[in-house]
Amino acid sequence: MATQTGLRPADMAMRNGVTAVSGGVLNEAYERFHRTGPEWGEDQLTNHGPMAVEVLVRRGRADSVDRWVRSYLDRLDELPSRTADITDADWAEALGDGRRIGDWTTYFSRALRERPWREVLATWWARLLPGIVAGTTHGVIRVGHVVRALLAGAENPATLDELAHGLAFWAARSRPVPPAGPPAGRLSPQGALDTIPRIPDQRGNVAGRFGQLPSLRGWGAAVAGLSPAATPDEVLTRLADLVAAATLGYLAYGHGQPVLLVHTATAPNAVLHTLPALPRELWAPSLNAIWTTTAAIHSAYAPPESAPRSALPTPPSGSGAVAEVLDRAVAHADEHVIKFTDTAAEVYTRTGHPDALAAALRAAGLIPPAP
Template sequence: MGPSIQIAANTQTGASSGICRHPRASARLRPLIAEVGQRSGEFPDFLANHLPMVLEALGRLGATPERLEAYARHYTLAHAVPFPPPAIASLTDQTWRLALGQRERETDLRDYFADVVSHIGGSQAIRDHLPALLPGVAASATHGLMRLAYAVMRRDETEIGIALGYWAATYLAFPPTADAPTVTDPVEQMLSMQAEPSLRNITVSSTLLWKWIEAAGRIPAFQRHLGQLVPADDLLVRIRQASLALYAGTMSFEALHALTGSHWVRLVSPHLDRPQTLATHFWEVVLSLYTKIGMPDLPSAEMLDAWRALPVPPDEAIASAAVASDDEHDHSLVFSALEEYRHTGDPLYRVVAARRVGLID
């Protein structure tokens, strides 16, 4: 596929969904998230704790209170999710940046951001502090961004503070670059990586996604792509379309995070003065994950349109299948896909959601 190909459908916003919350779920959901949210953002060994976020997703997909509670118990026990480490020392406006990327400072950073949010509110805390965190959006394989996005969606001030602390403690940035951006097409940028032989031979001893991201960032051929994307006003739209095409074509674990992450970027962006900066840093993480799935071509426009025309079960059936699953990535993908369908009207989101939970081939 050439880089200039059109990968987006002609869509309109405001697509409807027939999914309804269980009438008793909302009252149980917030205290349950508050309870599980006291645990660490990661569990052994350095895996992201999805529970506060996927409980919200399950609730919005129609889960009963009983299902929410059962899943919370299952997840916490199955993954031995710990509480954060003991506090080391208080942080201030002048010192918190010194703790970036230090997982042992998770409690200190959570306490710092809880105090900030209590004084100026969650939205202002994001606006003031996220510019320093944006280069490290790969934190815990972008799950710091996920936690913040869900906290924003729920208007949960406590979770906003926790999410900022989690992002800061697991901060992971690529090497800085002083080059001026010149690339306007994120798809063109991604496909141009196929010509780099060194990007096809990355070896990482860990199975952790963020370890792959970290390793890719050390490769000179990859570093040449950093800081190159022009932060245009329509960048998130183009990244969203490219991420959807990449996931539809591969249905891979890595591309799943590109699709869901585009949703998270959309949720957080209204709280930033320069949201395009978040989009550019996020796309660089997607580029690093692109190497992990072998840097495939994207599906043709004709193939994407053929998939869009496939018959798909109702949203309620897709949501029900996700709720029945114990895989947090089923919950995350289906919820984000249906939300992005409602936002964009692109039926391909419904197709990939149904495929993810096995309702269509």
């Protein structure tokens, strides 16, 4: 990945896998969050704490972590208790059973003590990929954040426990991708995303919205319109381009559902950063699954009309632009804004497109700051 203008020295250290990412700040934060469940409240909102602190530490904002964690912990529920053991023989029966989050956490904690984390990840990535919508993609996003820490050299009990918690959430909330054929067209991710039709009734929960997709005229053809990836390198390119297209798309359509639509960018970015830890034969299926999921969220939540250009923010420019946008996200303190700004900053790094940074500011303007 290209060197990012405006990165602090600590950011560069994190990017190069130097010890900062494996230091005590991230580990301590993980340990505090591991006493909590992956969801909280009556509405089963997702616990974003471990994901956000990984961004803060990797981006050189470790001095903000303790204060942010103390504030965020107040809203969370305890980790659900175990009910029964999950075994290698009966795991399929527990897949998608949200009542068994505690059981899945125990199962993966044990597996990661007994086998190398890459082996566990590869085995379960293949099993969980059909249910990648889990927690409106928060399962794969949580896994993606901790895999970034592991790939940077932070293999220790706290990060392995975090991987167990992420996989457990994904398994317990497994939800299938809306049916659609694989990519078979000639369009770029941007071109394909532009063709995705909207569901007729953009109200209600995820299940109700996604339930409209199988009968939506043009849905299958639009998903299939993406150009397939013939090689692993092309998979990486398609994913990077999809993350960029979704980030820029948020600038235009984020007002439709400011929180849900950030995941059109952060979920494929999580997959992109996990692929180096996976066997290459899993790369193309991963692209296909997350493309279909991204298209589904776009169809279900992006409004038909884009925001007028006059309503959009002007991003900062110059060598300190990225650092300024990241600082604004940290000050804003909402977990979605922190994670989306991290992704948008990466898109700007790769493409130099100022609208990526504008999209980050757009998210901060649409989503209320943390209390």
